[in-house]
Amino acid sequence: MKNILEIRNLQTEFSTEQGAVQAVRGVSITLGEKEVLGIVGESGSGKSQTMFSVMGLLSANGKITSGEILLNGEDISPLAFTSEKEYEKRMEKLRGNDMAMIFQDPMTFLNPVLRIDTQLMEPILNHTNLSKEEARKQAIELMRKVGIPSPESRMKQYPHQFSGGMRQRIIIAMALACNPQVIIADEPTTALDVTIQAQVLDLISNLKHEINSSIIMITHDLGVVASICDRIAIMYGGKIVEVGTDEDIFYDPKHPYTIGLLSCVHNPEEESKELKPIPGSPPDLLDPPKGCPFVDRCEKAMKICKEQMPSVSVFSNTHECSCWLHHEMALKGGDVK
């Protein structure tokens, strides 16, 4: 499978008054053609910031400090450009055209004083030579595609005249506008009501078959990824701790954090099972631990876990995990020193 997007050892920092927050600490991941990749993690695990780094949408105090971001083999990390101006010039061409993003909160991501048609036609007018009339036709088509009834009249309305679910559909339509190669969906259902969540998820999984884009789905909800994703990456403390296909992750989880996450999900097949929360809280990324970030909450933590970051153990050509428990020394039964 051809890689559309490849992130190599990405590190992103945010400067704050307390010091540099290392939000993303060496993330490497690939995204194949037409693949749907889920990135799962709790708040502050760096999953969104990894993708904001890719899109070049970090807030002003955020900075990529090292790594490569290859889109079709071209490095689009700001570090690969001679100046910020050059970088922005290139990214303006890519954003919305080759990569698009669906955002978390439909109530705040639409501009309240601009009409829907203005906002929806914007990516089309930015990236094609279509006239306004042609762009309008295409925008109406997009609204129909995402299931907004009577698009012709609704185009002329403002965001506050739409419900949350409808607004999220509009944001999805914007992302689809130029048939991007990569669509990054940043917790697209988190801010919605449960019933609307299901509708929006249905929409995304239907669209997945209709369009040619690869999709990255950021979420903290394993249920969401289970229904849509081909491959899943679990993030914790700014690092990817486990990657695998949906089968690898759900039926053969390796990392204690993944196992912990799965026991927090209600499984309808095992009725009596109690949900088990993971005790403790995630590490402070102002001063990240030098060993495994999960060590303080891990039931199986060993001495070495605190001191050294585990290397990657490969289980199959799809399944990888970073945990000392799967180090060959630990597997032999000896304590890893």
Add this chain to the structure above:
Amino acid sequence: MVKYIGKRLLLGIFTLFILATITFFMSKAMPGSPFAGDTQRMSQDQLDALNEKYGLDRPIGEQYVTYMSNAIHGDFGESLTRRGTPVNEIIATSMPVTVKLGLTAVVIALVVGIGLGTAAALSKHKWVNNVVMFISTIGVSLPSFLFALLLLLFVGVYLRLLPTVGLDTPLHYIMPAFSLALYPISMISRLTRSSLIEVMKQDYMVLAKSKGSSSKTIIFKHALKNAMLPVITYAGPMIAFMMTGSFIVESLFSIPGIGREFVSSISTRDYSMIMAVTIFLGALMIVLNILSDIVNAFIDPRIKLGD
């Protein structure tokens, strides 16, 4: 919308009625007479004749009824100090002068204020922000008469760059308009700056950027319209205020505007002038306020007129 405007206009007429009533009795309560300056030259008989001619010898209630019924028919009487000249005529000659000067000042205040505020909010150089904040602090704290005097002294008298008296050429407008605009410039630049900084942090700015829009489009299409909402709320009454003239600026620059007429009519007890100018400026205020509400609703689609 039409219903809303109609309702506001009716309310406005009621407000004007109250305003006229209060002003009528308060001006009569002031000691003195419009003819006080003439007492040396006139005999008691002549003064009585004048008082009788203008109805000032009647009981105050009767004067009020007569005045109001004339006013409703558009007759605001003659000036009591410039006898023979209807007050409507005085307003008609002095008002355009004030409006021209006021509009110039409004344009200056909006252009300079929004420009400075935008520069302060978006510039990558910290000194730009510091300079704008310094100017706006001075502008808020410096009274306009002092600023006007300083301008007159340095630009008009010492440097002889600009004319100091009247409004004959466009150059004449510069100093009085800036004197009027200084305070609004400061307020508008502060408002623009803080609201633009706030807007730039909003989520919809990130979405706009994610669509591949240039930073120019993002600022002018997405940010400024949102950032202008508080500025417009402020600008409505500000424009009304500037249109009603400034006694200080008009006096200092010898401009025959309505602000100067108004204040001098009070000191000479020119009752009919006081009344007419009050009603006229009150009506102007009301209309401008309705207009600014309409503009507000036009810019912010979330505002529904009539709620």
